[in-house]
Amino acid sequence: MHIRSVIIGGIVASLVIGMWEMIVEAVLPGGAGFFGPVVAIGATVVRDLQGSSNPIPFDGVAFILGLAGHMMNSVVLAAVFGLVASRFLHEGGKLVAAGVIYGIAVWAAMWFVVIPxxxxxxxxxxxxxxxxxxxxxxxxxxxxxxxxxxxxxEHGSPASA
Known part of the structure; x- marks a missing residue:
């Protein structure tokens, strides 16, 4: 496994979902608010936030823990993806499609099992x-x-240039 790919892939992908969640939750009627998604992740540790309603109240400690936790989870999940994908897939389009499918699987596991x-x-x-x-x-x-x-x-991607 290529550790650089795991760390960069996990962190950048974490930023992609994080920006999406924060912006959309801020503009949706009844949304969790701009900081809501990150604070909600931190509420795994800051338990007094459990039971809050939207918009989720800002908490600095929960925000920092949420950022760290989300990036850590993303890097760990990127490592799992890398272990599987590197064995079977080497083409860009197939890797992107596999990533989307993997994202759906991660969502289902998180939304229906882990988060509740x-x-x-x-x-x-x-x-x-x-x-x-x-x-x-x-x-x-x-x-x-x-x-x-x-x-x-090995396959002539821009990374080899």
Whole structure:
């Protein structure tokens, strides 16, 4: 596994979904608010925020924990993607498509299993926006993996230039 690809792919994909979630939740009627998605992630640790309604109130500690937690999760999930994708896929388009499918799988696992058990405040977020965000996350991850991973150099991607 190419650690540089995992870290860069995970962090950049995390920024893609994070910006999407924050902007859309800020403009949606009844949305969680601009900082809501990040604070909701931090509410996994800052438990007094559980039960809050939208817009989710800002909490500095939860915000910092949310940023760190989201990036960490994204890098770990990027590593899983890299382990699987590097064995089977080497073409950019297929990696992007696989990333989108992986994003949907991550969304389903998070939305229906992990979040209700660990951080119910996250269910205040719009589920469709969350799904689209995870598809964008996976697509970005697949695109970055196609450009940064070691196989990219073997197949003449721009990363080899």
């Amino acid at each position: 058990l660990v951080d119910p405040l996250m269910l205040n977020l719009n589920g469709i926006v969350f799904l689209i965000g995870h598809m964008m996350w996976g697509g970005a991850l697949g695109l970055l993996w196609s450009r940064l991973a070691p196989h990219a150099q």
